[in-house]
Amino acid sequence: MDIKQWIKAEAARLGFPFAGVTSLDPPPHLNTFEAWIAAGRQAGMGYLADPLSLQKRADPRSVFPAAKSILSLAMPYTPSGPLAIEPATITGRVASYAWGTDYHEVIPARLTLLADHIEARLGCRVARRAYTDTGAILERDLAQRAGLGWQGKNTCLIHPQSGSYFFLAELFLDLDLEPDEPFRSDHCGTCRRCIEACPTGCIREDHTLDSAQCISYQTIENKGPIPHALRLQLENWVFGCDICQQVCPWNRFAHKNSIEESFQARPDVPAPRLLDELRLDAHGFNQKFRLSPVRRTKRRGYLRNVCIALGNAGHEAAVPHLLNLLNLEPEGLIRSAAAWAAYRLDPGTALPRLEQAADSDPDPLVREDIRITLAG
Ligand code: B12
Ligand code: SF4
Numbered sequence: 174m175d176i177k178q179w180i181k182a183e184a185a186r187l188g189f190p191f192a193g194v195t196s197l198d199p200p201p202h203l204n205t206f207e208a209w210i211a212a213g214r215q216a217g218m219g220y221l222a223d224p225l226s227l228q229k230r231a232d233p234r235s236v237f238p239a240a241k242s243i244l245s246l247a248m249p250y251t252p253s254g255p256l257a258i259e260p261a262t263i264t265g266r267v268a269s270y271a272w273g274t275d276y277h278e279v280i281p282a283r284l285t286l287l288a289d290h291i292e293a294r295l296g297c298r299v300a301r302r303a304y305t306d307t308g309a310i311l312e313r314d315l316a317q318r319a320g321l322g323w324q325g326k327n328t329c330l331i332h333p334q335s336g337s338y339f340f341l342a343e344l345f346l347d348l349d350l351e352p353d354e355p356f357r358s359d360h361c362g363t364c365r366r367c368i369e370a371c372p373t374g375c376i377r378e379d380h381t382l383d384s385a386q387c388i389s390y391q392t393i394e395n396k397g398p399i400p401h402a403l404r405l406q407l408e409n410w411v412f413g414c415d416i417c418q419q420v421c422p423w424n425r426f427a428h429k430n431s432i433e434e435s436f437q438a439r440p441d442v443p444a445p446r447l448l449d450e451l452r453l454d455a456h457g458f459n460q461k462f463r464l465s466p467v468r469r470t471k472r473r474g475y476l477r478n479v480c481i482a483l484g485n486a487g488h489e490a491a492v493p494h495l496l497n498l499l500n501l502e503p504e505g506l507i508r509s510a511a512a513w514a515a516y517r518l519d520p521g522t523a524l525p526r527l528e529q530a531a532d533s534d535p536d537p538l539v540r541e542d543i544r545i546t547l548a549g
């Protein structure tokens with residue numbers, strides 16, 4: 174067995190069933206990324222437009238000058254199937270990548286282990302740098318060039334047998350490995366299911382999306398109020414969104430992958446009972462989401478999303494709880510979302526409280542948001 178084959182077998186043993194090697198040449202669709210940035214489609218994710226990070230994305234060599242090859246790897250997570258909704262409760266939805274432990278907690282250690290095993294096999298030091306998600310690199314483009322799959326119209330990297338429910342990761346290695354053949358074909362064909370199913374219509378025709386309109390961006394990355402024009406489209410998503418992957422035929426007919434123990438769904442995370450979530454104080458939030466990707470929104474972002482989802486759920490019993498938050502909740506972001514949701518569910522009951530808060534709330538941003546709510 175040559176060293177590349179051995180590395181792939183070892184990667185599979187460590188939880189990366191798909192692996193491929195690519196060069197350090199500039200990524201093939203760099204111009205797509207640059208045009209995307211020039212059009213401002215990164216929304217509030219300013220780090221993507223930072224000049225140093227642009228330069229690194231354009232030239233993977235500059236990321237780790239000692240590297241001679243990039244090993245691109247994929248680790249599957251639990252696919253997002255239709256969830257059983259309990260009729261007596263109102264539940265939200267969490268994207269399945271976030272049902273278990275945060276992959277940023279799991280994958281780096283596995284990459285270190287893989288690099289250590291390569292060194293042990295070769296009997297010499299191999300300089301390496303490991304990435305998953307946070308590096309200034311175009312992970313999907315590099316993975317496509319390493320032969321792992323194609324970039325679907327929904328923008329996700331899709332493996333022909335296993336669909337798109339996997340994380341990407343890379344090892345930059347000071348090791349000359351023969352690059353694999355890029356994955357050249359595009360198996361989307363005439364299908365447009367993801368484009369048609371996306372509730373906000375944010376998937377564009379050129380394999381990119383408009384982040385500002387994407388539910389995943391709004392519920393995870395946006396630290397401020399959700400734009401009023403998008404609140405209804407959020408439906409009951411409280412963290413991330415899986416719709417464009419759920420409708421993809423390549424996920425419906427995908428082989429079942431074995432899923433890491435740490436990515437298995439924790440109780441009450443995939444479909445949280447929204448009224449229960451309203452009761453999460455800082456301690457409760459930190460306990461429930463310990464080492465979970467949901468920590469990224471912090472309590473205030475998560476409860477903002479929960480309030481919007483409650484407003485969309487049409488369950489009037491939530492109104493007293495929401496008005497209670499408007500009185501007592503210290504976070505302005507949550508107060509304004511609670512006001513919006515209460516008004517949507519029962520305008521008659523909520524109106525006097527909102528009128529009062531529009532004049533007297535201590536936070537000018539909350540007063541402004543409530544005025545927009547009242548203006549309809
Ligand atoms: C910013 C970001 C987001 C943003 C923007 C997403 C986007 N589509 O641009 C938001 C917050 C919306 C987001 C959401 C999600 N994300 Co995200 N995200 C990233 C991040 C950090 C950068 C992506 C980026 O640069 N976007 C800009 C666009 C222009 O680049 P791109 O998506 O890589 O697209 C390339 C293609 O469009 C290609 N291209 C263009 N035309 C063509 C044509 C052909 C034929 C081909 C082959 C390619 C091609 O050129 C582009 C540039 O290389 C990456 C990690 C990383 N460092 O790469 C994770 C990453 C893409 N995200 C990931 C995940 C899991 C998600 C979510 C599924 C989470 C969720 N359930 O909510 C959603 C999926 C939403 C979606 N449809 O993309 C995974 C994707 C794994 C996969 N199988 O593809 C990544 C790789 C993280 C990881 N390490 O696993 N994400
Ligand atoms: S994650 Fe949701 S909102 Fe974003 S592109 Fe996919 S379907 Fe649309």
Ligand code: SF4
Nearest residue numbers: 325326361364367421
């Ligand atoms: S739903 Fe259809 S168009 Fe969208 S990514 Fe999947 S195969 Fe491609």
